[in-house]
Amino acid sequence: MIPLYHDFTGETVLVIGGGSVGTRKASRFADEARVVVVSPAFDDLLIDLAADDGDAAGPGVDLVRAAPDAEAVRDWIERLAPVLVVAATDDGAVNAAAEAAALDAGVLVNRADRSTAERSADRDARSAVVPATVEDDPVSVAVSTGGASPALAKALRERVETEIEGAGAMAELSGDLRTELKDRGVPAETRREAIRRVVRSEGVWKALQKGRSYGRNEADSVIEEVLTR
Numbered sequence: 001m002i003p004l005y006h007d008f009t010g011e012t013v014l015v016i017g018g019g020s021v022g023t024r025k026a027s028r029f030a031d032e033a034r035v036v037v038v039s040p041a042f043d044d045l046l047i048d049l050a051a052d053d054g055d056a057a058g059p060g061v062d063l064v065r066a067a068p069d070a071e072a073v074r075d076w077i078e079r080l081a082p083v084l085v086v087a088a089t090d091d092g093a094v095n096a097a098a099e100a101a102a103l104d105a106g107v108l109v110n111r112a113d114r115s116t117a118e119r120s121a122d123r124d125a126r127s128a129v130v131p132a133t134v135e136d137d138p139v140s141v142a143v144s145t146g147g148a149s150p151a152l153a154k155a156l157r158e159r160v161e162t163e164i165e166g167a168g169a170m171a172e173l174s175g176d177l178r179t180e181l182k183d184r185g186v187p188a189e190t191r192r193e194a195i196r197r198v199v200r201s202e203g204v205w206k207a208l209q210k211g212r213s214y215g216r217n218e219a220d221s222v223i224e225e226v227l228t229r
């Protein structure tokens with residue numbers, strides 16, 4: 001499996017099943033997408049998530065109380081036109097039907113109740129795994145074990161969490177610097193060398209912890225050194 005990142009802004013994600021797994025997936029996708037959860041019952045956390053709709057965190061979560069069978073799942077996909085269907089019920093037949101309907105409709109599907117290893121023979125490129133994710137906006141690190149051990153994915157995610165502290169600020173600073181160097185007409189090879197040094201400089205990482213302008217000053221001297229060589 002090869003990881004890709006998707007932008008779900010302005011899109012709909014349909015989650016079938018509102019238990020603990022459906023809640024976790026809904027919460028993840030609600031950061032960007034409008035999420036509709038169809039289920040006969042909902043975890044309390046999910047009800048809270050849907051009630052928080054007013055806040056600016058995302059476009060919101062809608063709960064629909066229904067227990068669709070295979071045919072009804074197709075209707076929901078047609079009606080809501082999601083880009084991704086998450087099959088997260090505790091009923092294998094419903095999950096299988098949701099997966100088949102999503103694939104027929106040509107949309108992405110994440111089936112929560114089957115490891116990918118079990119399904120490698122009939123895997124479709126639209127069949128996606130939700131990785132464990134660490135975010136320090138705009139940086140995100142995703143961990144998958146190819147479906148072999150989700151608990152390990154979670155444990156590794158916890159390790160990476162401390163490892164990437166400050167990476168968001170570094171991405172913004174180095175992103176600005178590469179644009180500025182381009183605009184100044186600095187030749188590509190020099191530019192690359194300068195940016196490579198900035199992102200590897202302990203001094204810049206440390207200075208960024210104190211604040212953006214400290215990081216900027218430190219980065220400027222790293223770059224100056226490269227430009228004046």
Ligand SMILES: C[C@@]1(CC(=O)O)c2cc3[nH]c(cc4nc(cc5[nH]c(cc(n2)[C@H]1CCC(=O)O)[C@@](C)(CC(=O)O)[C@@H]5CCC(=O)O)C(CC(=O)O)=C4CCC(=O)O)c(CCC(=O)O)c3CC(=O)O
Nearest residue numbers: 112113114115129130131132144145146147150151153154
């Ligand atoms: C294939 C996949 C499909 C998918 O859901 O996308 C899948 C499938 C299954 N998970 C199961 C169990 C558990 N899943 C977790 C946790 C997470 N599971 C996630 C992803 C994935 N889970 C995909 C593969 C990811 C990869 O490649 O590694 C994470 C990373 C992302 C997320 O879900 O948000 C999230 C951690 C988030 C975080 O904290 O960062 C825990 C740990 C816990 O709960 O503490 C357990 C209990 C321990 C255990 O069993 O390992 C079962 C057995 C169910 C049963 O026994 O009935 C199946 C079905 C099967 O394997 O057959």
Ligand SMILES: NC(=O)C1=CN([C@@H]2O[C@H](COP(=O)(O)OP(=O)(O)OC[C@H]3O[C@@H](n4cnc5c(N)ncnc54)[C@H](O)[C@@H]3O)[C@@H](O)[C@H]2O)C=CC1
Nearest residue numbers: 017018019020021022038039041067068089090094112113
């Ligand atoms: N991918 C993952 O990370 C994990 C996956 N699992 C798997 O995911 C499945 C769900 O796990 P949980 O959320 O813990 O179970 P759960 O029992 O908490 O939730 C299942 C939900 O599905 C709903 N449901 C039942 N029939 C439905 C239908 N026809 N249409 C829509 N919704 C329906 C139920 O009302 C309930 O809200 C389990 O079968 C398990 O195999 C379990 C743990 C982690």
